[in-house]
Amino acid sequence: MALEKYDFTPITQSIHEGLISNMSPLLTTIVEWTIIGVIYLLFVAVFGLLLVYVERKVCAAFQQRMGPMRVGPWGLLQTIADFIKLLMKELITPKSVDKFLYNLAPFIVIIVPFLTISVIPFGPGLQALDFDIGIFFVTAVSSVGVIGVLLAGWASNNKYSLIGGMRSGAQIVSYELSVGMSLITMVILAGTMQVSQIVALQRDGWFLFKGHIPAIIAFFVFVIAGTAETNRGPFDLAEAESELTAGFHTEYSGIKFAFFFLAEYINLFIVSAMATIVFLGGWMPFHFGSWEGFNGVMDLIPGIIWFFAKVFGIIFLIMWFKWTFPRLRIDQILTLEWKYLLPINLFNILLMATVVLLGWHW
């Protein structure tokens, strides 16, 4: 099978064996954790900056602008320059904030993507944690972030921040439901919650096509709810710049602000990655029925490229939403969830269960 060509398992395996032959198992584990931690740290930093750049360029293209053009060729170094600027900025702590919570909030917000990213398979053999409850873990952990947002809103001692934090709380608590339910729909189809197995099951066809109607409905619900959960437009009520200036992170500056900023983009990546894994076959190449030649060409492309191509596709879709639509109002956001998405979801689960029971899927 051509897929095995790009399997990273032998590399990771050999590193593991090389380490364990030289030191005790405990030390090996610690060293491996450290390596993985450093890799993820670098990945989050670099990918976050890259996404900021991509977002700027994409939004510029939507608006018939050029976007950053000054720093580096086509402004490629712009985000790095911005990051350096943010690093050097003074960390302003306003008077009469709740100091402990104020400083804690950005860390909670930035920890969440690190937790979630661990279960994401970037390619064959490129997965740090492979739980049998991977999907459940993602839904559980990703809702911790809202605590950080709420803390930031509360501890800033600013009314705009407080309103932003509360809006975010109401919004994320509601949309967790839709995210979870659309994932459950797909879990019914897959029959497992282990992320690697879900990907493996899509070798001969992505779940979006396998599960046809209910899967497509679930996909759309997931993308909408995922956009809402990452606090991006048109659901960016928590920061709603024309209403609340900057919402929950109004009072943050320097690197603490950068944490919120980075977390937003990494969350965007995670939502897109989850959509990719569950609906679009993760790192699996696109196969079309029995066209052997076509499938063979597709197999030549490494899994990791497939994965990132799909992720960027969904990221582009979410950015497209943001740069087209006006913002909703808080009660309309909740109406959309409770009156439209939730009933559709419940109905969809039923539909999917029927489809799976009767074997109407491919």
Place this chain on the structure above:
Amino acid sequence: MAEIIEKLVTTDEIKADEYLVNMGPQHPSTHGVLRLLLKLEGEIVHNVDPHVGYIHSGIEKMTEALSYPQLIHLTDRMDYLSSHMNNEAVCLCIENALQVEVPERVKYIRTIFDELQRLASHQLWWCASGMDLGALTAFFYGLRDREDILDIFEETCGARLTLNYSVPGGVMFDLHPNFQRRVKDFIKKFKKKIPEYDTLLTGNVIFQERSKGVGILSKEDAIAFGVTGPTGRASGFSCDIRKHHPYSAYPLVNFNEAMGSDGDTFTRWKVRMDEMWESISIIEQLIDNIPEGDYAVKMKGVIKLPEGEFYQRVETARGEFGVFIVSDGKKNPYRVKFRSPGFSNLFAINHIAKGWKIADLVAIMATFDLVIPDIDR
């Protein structure tokens, strides 16, 4: 600030669930340095107290020391998005007082400029209120198309924003030879853009949810608060000065007064969108028929108005703009009072924003189309 809060606490008393929020003077959606002291309960607005005067420039006082041609350029700086209408108001007032009949050509030029200015203003309104509602891309589309109008202005009168194009007795320069061609090109292009604007926002389900039925201003309230312009017309208050008290070339053209009846945010939006079509139709009627002739009548070197009081009303992009000149026969006016549309419109906000959410207040403000120097003067 502390005193104001103290005063509010003692006079208006804040209930246990309420709190005060300063929206502005530096706030993205107040479009300038306007400060709204909001009394909120959760997200619900209970009271809006506008605090203005952050950019009060004392134009009315300054005019008392200037001669009549000189004071015109100050009116550019009031409602800078309808600067030509403001110029024209003062010029018409002076011409009426002196009983000067301006050439037909001037009337046509002024009317075309008025309508171009109105289009430019409504475009900026469209994009800025799109941004207020969170549709950031709309902002750039509006500004992109507005550039074409500003280029037309710049070619003919040398300035893009503060035109100072009308002078007593005519206009400052003759039309640029390219003017007609450019205007026609622009109209042709812009006619394709308005449907795009409509698709992007007016027809959008999120936008409609945000605006329909929000912030209703009844006709009676619109009249009582003196809310004019598209904002007032959306409430069914027929207040178009161009129609009721025509000036310049408006008696010669056919156009409908864009009217609404619901008085909600969506109607205010729709009325302005309709008004863009009306402006286009007015320009189309005039642009090919500009009569030849002088672009200004010769005025005396020093213009002195006869003793008395003169009032002139014009329709700017925001509503009724009035100039009230008290003259004592000298070369400087004794007193000039500007009745600016933004001033009257602003204070109706408290009346209609009560009970709505902050997000709705932003939408209401967006469709009121406030320009702060117009309020502060």
Place this chain on the structure above:
Amino acid sequence: MNSFFQYITEIFKGVWSLISGMRITAKYFFTPWKHVTQQYPENRDKLVMFDRFRGEVIMPHNENNEHKCTGCGICELNCPNGSIEIISKSIVTDEGKKKRILDKHIYHLSMCTFCNLCIKSCPSDAIIMGQKFEHAYWNRTSMTKVLNMPGSKIMEGIKE
């Protein structure tokens, strides 16, 4: 049942309006060569202002370092902001007559509102609007300019 259909059509109508909006933005996204922004300092060579553009007040001189200003002070009177000051001096001409001519035409760029009244009122068309618009200076004193060049004379044949 009717309300159920309404609910469904509502959803589809809403989604359609969203999609048609997205089509507009996509149209511009996929035509990136139609960018409207310009790279300002780079396009300086190609940047042409309109000929009536009001950049600053200048006093054109001919090749013999002569200008048309008689120093009459009408522009000073007409300026609403006091941005023009005329300093004149009296000289004795060759025929032995006393004559007032322009010594310094001082222009405060920082006070100018570009209203064009001085140019319109000038009886000898001595001052015009220049095309320069890059008026950023490190020092406020650089914004006070003397418009007539040092050693310049009034052109022959300009009426007083």
Place this chain on the structure above:
Amino acid sequence: MTNEQLIEHLSNAYPDAVAKIGIQYPEIIVGKEMLHAFMLKLKSDPTLAFDYLVCEGGVDYPTYMQVVYHLESTTHKHFLVVKCNTENRETPALDTVSDIWPTAEFHEREIFDLMGIVFNNHHDLRRLFLDDSWGFPLRKDYKDDIHVVER
């Protein structure tokens, strides 16, 4: 009603007031005692029905101050200029019309702010633009050595 009929109607109803046809619009000067009742009548009388207060502005004359009201009727489309003089320039005071036309509330606050005319019974007469320590800049005797340069 035409301007002539309007003037006739008003001068019959209010012989104290000075009504005439001005350069542009019919004008009427009313005494400050009858101002509020007169304005209420203008608004409520169905034949007059002046329901739209277009403009309200103050003028500082050497011996008195004047407030000028520009009124229009949206039903009958007639226009009227009402003027009311204060007794003196030192303690100028008039009755408010903000209970008749809500828009007057803010016009009167502006006039109070810039000219120092006090409006009796105005429920919220705060300064609008300037802070409390400022003088009244639109008065003719206003002196500001810092901000105003006289040439």
